[in-house]
Amino acid sequence: MTNQNLSKAKKEKNDEFYTQYPDIQKEINAYLEYNPNVFRGKTILLPCDDPEWSNFTKFFAQNFENFGLKKLISTSYAVESKKIKQWEPTIFETENPNYDADKSRTNGKIFVLDHDTNQNGIIDIDDLEWKYLEGDGDFRSDEVKKLRDEADIIITNPPFSLFREFLAWIMEAGKQFLIIGNVNAISYKEVFPYIKDNIIWLGVNSGAKEYLKPQGGFKKMGNTYWFTNIDHGRRHNPLPLMTMEDNFKYSKHKEVKGIGYIKYINYDAIEVSYTDAIPSDYTGIMGVPISWLDKYCPEQFDIVGMANGGDLGVFYGVSSNLSNEDCKKLFQEDKGFRKGKLCYRDSNNKLISCFAKILIRKKL
Numbered sequence: 001m002t003n004q005n006l007s008k009a010k011k012e013k014n015d016e017f018y019t020q021y022p023d024i025q026k027e028i029n030a031y032l033e034y035n036p037n038v039f040r041g042k043t044i045l046l047p048c049d050d051p052e053w054s055n056f057t058k059f060f061a062q063n064f065e066n067f068g069l070k071k072l073i074s075t076s077y078a079v080e081s082k083k084i085k086q087w088e089p090t091i092f093e094t095e096n097p098n099y100d101a102d103k104s105r106t107n108g109k110i111f112v113l114d115h116d117t118n119q120n121g122i123i124d125i126d127d128l129e130w131k132y133l134e135g136d137g138d139f140r141s142d143e144v145k146k147l148r149d150e151a152d153i154i155i156t157n158p159p160f161s162l163f164r165e166f167l168a169w170i171m172e173a174g175k176q177f178l179i180i181g182n183v184n185a186i187s188y189k190e191v192f193p194y195i196k197d198n199i200i201w202l203g204v205n206s207g208a209k210e211y212l213k214p215q216g217g218f219k220k221m222g223n224t225y226w227f228t229n230i231d232h233g234r235r236h237n238p239l240p241l242m243t244m245e246d247n248f249k250y251s252k253h254k255e256v257k258g259i260g261y262i263k264y265i266n267y268d269a270i271e272v273s274y275t276d277a278i279p280s281d282y283t284g285i286m287g288v289p290i291s292w293l294d295k296y297c298p299e300q301f302d303i304v305g306m307a308n309g310g311d312l313g314v315f316y317g318v319s320s321n322l323s324n325e326d327c328k329k330l331f332q333e334d335k336g337f338r339k340g341k342l343c344y345r346d347s348n349n350k351l352i353s354c355f356a357k358i359l360i361r362k363k364l
């Protein structure tokens, strides 16, 4: 791809897909199950939202009293900044006395819920008040930053193309959060160090497989996850695992049964290709698939690092047990050897270079 095409592709990144109501409900209910007061007395900010299209605002507004919220704020990004071609304002907007035809295209909006505006005795979605923001609703703007600072918890499905920046924006303010991101985000250098140190973790459910398109229909997304620093029950549930000996005897995986575990060539750890084949009694380091992370229980394992994880490089948190000289020698013996990858020889002596692996160790 030429540089010009590359930057065009970047610009055309599509961040317009919306989370379905049941997916939000399922995830949020799991935090409430763990701590029924998790949202009580809290101000929640839903940035990068759009209540006319998206469900986060609807969900929290409908549950305002139920959750005991103090205040709900949501902000939307201006249509012109979103670069949506076909767009008409909704009747909700045009019939409101606040409607301004120009601002409707160029400005973001803010929706606030904190009291019973229609005085019908309950605070719910009908009490939402809105106005245009001064700017386009960019989360990086001073006015949205102020709202961030006012909030206790930030919840949204942010633009994936700005995920790193969005997470940094939350972390610099030290807020609680629950956001959706792509599987690749796990190995971003701005994300994995927090995961390793148990400062952030994956949510209860894996992310949805389908999101709503504004023009109708669904956008299928391979691997999305919830990322959070709000505690939940799933992460304190250790994985039921067999011992090394029992895996050797009974594992359902042909790579393990009757074979056992193979050590990497260039790092002192064993390869464990399947989460359910992690031996419960091994005390050394193990390389496990990224998908293990949504079964991670910090009372059961420590994360020591990552190998071949995107922009984290070959090894993060640990280093290879081979010198450059050793690597050169190995390469001469077997041209399949890659210094830049975690490698092992399978039971047929075939050299295997691994995809990204999380390196873990049993909690002692």
Ligand SMILES: C[S@@+](CC[C@H](N)C(=O)[O-])C[C@H]1O[C@@H](n2cnc3c(N)ncnc32)[C@H](O)[C@@H]1O
Binding pocket: 015, 016, 017, 018, 019, 047, 048, 049, 050, 053, 054, 055, 056, 076, 077, 082, 137, 138, 139, 140, 156, 157, 158, 159, 160, 162
């Ligand atoms: C993945 S969508 C999700 C929308 C909504 N939160 C939901 O889940 O239904 C991300 C939204 O962020 C908006 N967005 C993109 N860049 C933004 C920015 N710099 N500041 C605020 N919002 C932005 C996009 O226009 C898009 O509507």
